[in-house]
Amino acid sequence: xxxxxxxxxxxxxxxxxxxxxxxxxxxxxxxxxxxxxxxxxxxxxxxxxxxxxxxxxxxxxxxxxxxxxxxxxxxxxxxxxxxxxxxxxxxxxxxxxxxxxxxxxxxxxxxxxxxxxxxxxxxxxxxxxxxxxxxxxxxxxxxxxxxxxxxxxxxxxxxxxxxxxxxxxxxxxxxxxxxxxxxxxxxxxxxxxxxxxxxxxxxxxxxxxxxxxxxxxxxxxxxxxxxxxxxxxxxxxxxxxxxxxxxxxxxxxxxxxxxxxxxxxxxxxxxxxxxxxxxxxxxxxxxxxxxxxxxxxxxxxxxxxxxxxxxxxxxxxxxxxxxxxxxxxxxxxxxxxxxxxxxxxxxxxxxxxxxxxxxxxxxxxxxxxxxxxxxxxxxxxxxxxxxxxxxxxxxxxxxxxxxxxxxxxxxxxxxxxxxxxxxxxxxxxxxxxxxxxxxxxxxxxxxxxxxxxxxxxxxx
Numbered sequence: 001x002x003x004x005x006x007x008x009x010x011x012x013x014x015x016x017x018x019x020x021x022x023x024x025x026x027x028x029x030x031x032x033x034x035x036x037x038x039x040x041x042x043x044x045x046x047x048x049x050x051x052x053x054x055x056x057x058x059x060x061x062x063x064x065x066x067x068x069x070x071x072x073x074x075x076x077x078x079x080x081x082x083x084x085x086x087x088x089x090x091x092x093x094x095x096x097x098x099x100x101x102x103x104x105x106x107x108x109x110x111x112x113x114x115x116x117x118x119x120x121x122x123x124x125x126x127x128x129x130x131x132x133x134x135x136x137x138x139x140x141x142x143x144x145x146x147x148x149x150x151x152x153x154x155x156x157x158x159x160x161x162x163x164x165x166x167x168x169x170x171x172x173x174x175x176x177x178x179x180x181x182x183x184x185x186x187x188x189x190x191x192x193x194x195x196x197x198x199x200x201x202x203x204x205x206x207x208x209x210x211x212x213x214x215x216x217x218x219x220x221x222x223x224x225x226x227x228x229x230x231x232x233x234x235x236x237x238x239x240x241x242x243x244x245x246x247x248x249x250x251x252x253x254x255x256x257x258x259x260x261x262x263x264x265x266x267x268x269x270x271x272x273x274x275x276x277x278x279x280x281x282x283x284x285x286x287x288x289x290x291x292x293x294x295x296x297x298x299x300x301x302x303x304x305x306x307x308x309x310x311x312x313x314x315x316x317x318x319x320x321x322x323x324x325x326x327x328x329x330x331x332x333x334x335x336x337x338x339x340x341x342x343x344x345x346x347x348x349x350x351x352x353x354x355x356x357x358x359x360x361x362x363x364x365x366x367x368x369x370x371x372x373x374x375x376x377x378x379x380x381x382x383x384x385x386x387x388x389x390x391x392x393x394x395x396x397x398x399x400x401x402x403x404x405x406x407x408x409x410x411x412x413x414x415x416x417x418x419x420x421x422x423x424x425x426x427x428x429x430x431x432x433x434x435x436x437x438x439x440x441x442x443x444x445x446x447x448x449x450x451x452x453x454x455x456x457x458x459x460x
Contacts, residue, residue: 039236044103046157051099054116054153055092057146062089080126088119106161113154113166120146121173125180135181136188136200139207144174151218158229160222167218171211178207274331274395275343275377275423276403277316279307279350282370282411284324300324303369306357310349315342319395327403332382332395340377340423341432344458347375348435351417351459372416374407376400377423405448406455413441414460421454434458 062085095112098104124144128137147170154162181202182189189202196203281287281303288296307326308318315336316328328346331339350373358368378399402420410418419427421440428434439457446453 048099050156051095058092080129084123084126117169135184136202171214275339277328278403278407279326279373281324306353310353311346314346338430340427341430343375344427344432372410375419376403415457417459424456
C-alpha cells in the first residue's frame with residue numbers, strides 16, 4: 001500500500017497547520033488498515049470521476065474553439081492555441097487512462113495536476129501569439145475562470161494537498177504570466193483603470209487581485225475539504241463499526257443500536273409477546289474434557305456456523321451463546337405476529353441442520369453429536385441491562401427460563417425437539433404447517449417448574 005493510502009493527510013507545513021485547526025491527523029493514526037483501504041477505494045473512485053469531468057471540460061473547450069469563428073489573421077500552419085488545446089486533450093486522455101488502470105502513486109497524481117494547470121496557463125499565454133497582440137492581451141482572457149474549475153475539481157478526491165498544489169501552481173503561473181507581460185513591454189503598465197479595461201494594458205493591482213483571489217479560494221476550499229475529510233473518515237469508521245457490530249449482535253439489535261435517535265441507556269425495557277428457542281449439544285461437557293482446546297473450539301465454530309443460518313433464515317435473533325448453548329428470540333427485538341410459527345420453522349431447520357452435520361461427521365470419521373432444542377412462547381421483557389461502561393440487550397421472562405428447562409428435560413422423555421402444546425397450537429394458528437403431526441404428551445412434569453404441562457414432541 002503506497003503512502004497516499006497509508007496516511008489520511010500527508011504531513012507537511014501547510015497541511016499540518018490545517019490538520020491541527022480542524023482536529024484531523026494523519027490517516028494512519030489509530031485508523032486500522034482495512035479502514036484506510038476503504039477510504040483509498042473512495043479516493044480511486046473520486047479520481048476516476050475527476051478525470052471524466054476534466055476530460056469533458058477540455059473536450060467542450062476544444063469543440064467550442066473548433067466551431068467558433070476565427071478572427072486572427074495570421075498564416076501560422078499550427079496556431080499556438082490549437083497546439084495548446086491538443087496537448088490539453090492528450091493530458092486529459094492520459095489522466096483517464098491512469099485513473100482506470102489502478103491506483104497511481106501520489107507523486108504521479110500531483111505531477112498530473114501541475115501539468116494540467118501549466119497547460120491551461122500556456123493556453124492562456126498563447127492567445128497573444130496567435131492573435132499577434134502584446135503579452136498583456138493574454139491577461140484579459142476569460143479562460144482564467146477555468147483555473148477555479150480545475151482547483152475545485154481537486155476537492156472531489158478529499159485530499160487537501162492536491163487542492164493546495166493546484167491553487168499554488170495557478171497562483172505562481174499567473175504571477176509569471178503577469179511578470180512576462182510587464183517585462184516584455186514595460187510601457188503597457190498603467191494606473192488608469194479605464195485605459196486598462198479598454199486597451200492592452202497591465203494594471204498591476206488587478207493582477208495582484210487575481211492572484212490573491214486564487215489563493216483565497218484555494219485556502220477556503222482546503223479548510224472546507226479538511227473538515228469534510230474528517231467527516232468522511234468518521235463516517236467510514238462508523239459504517240465499518242456498524243458492520244462489525246452486526247457480527248457480534250443480531251442484525252436487528254445492531255440496527256437498533258446504530259439507528260437509535262438517543263443514546264442507548266440501561267434500565268429501559270419493553271414488554272413483548274415472543275418465542276424463545278434454545279439449542280444445546282448433548283454430552284458436550286464430557287466431550288470438552290477429551291478434546292484439545294483448538295479441536296473443541298473447532299467443533300463449536302462448525303456447530304454455530306450451521307445453526308445460526310438456520311435460525312436467522314426464519315427471522316430469529318441470536319440473543320447469546322452460552323458455551324455450546326444458543327438462545328434465540330423471535331418477536332423480541334421487533335414485534336411479530338408470527339413469532340411462534342417462525343420459531344417452530346426454525347426448530348425444524350435446526351434439527352435438519354443437525355442431522356446433516358451428524359452425517360458429515362460420520363463420513364469424516366468423527367463421533368456424531370446429538371442436539372436438543374425447545375421452543376416456548378410467552379411474555380418477555382426486552383431491553384438493555386448493565387451499566388454505562390458495559391451494556392447488553394437481552395430478554396427476561398418466564399418463557400426464557402422455561403425454554404431452558406424444557407430443553408434439558410428432552411432427554412428424559414426421549415425427544416430432541418419439543419414445545420409446550422400451547423406454544424405449538426399458537427404456531428399453527430399463526431400459519432405453521434408441520435410436515436407431520438407431533439406426539440402429544442398430555443401431562444409432563446418439568447424439573448424446576450411448577451405443575452405439569454402438555455408437551456408436543458417435534459422430533460425424537
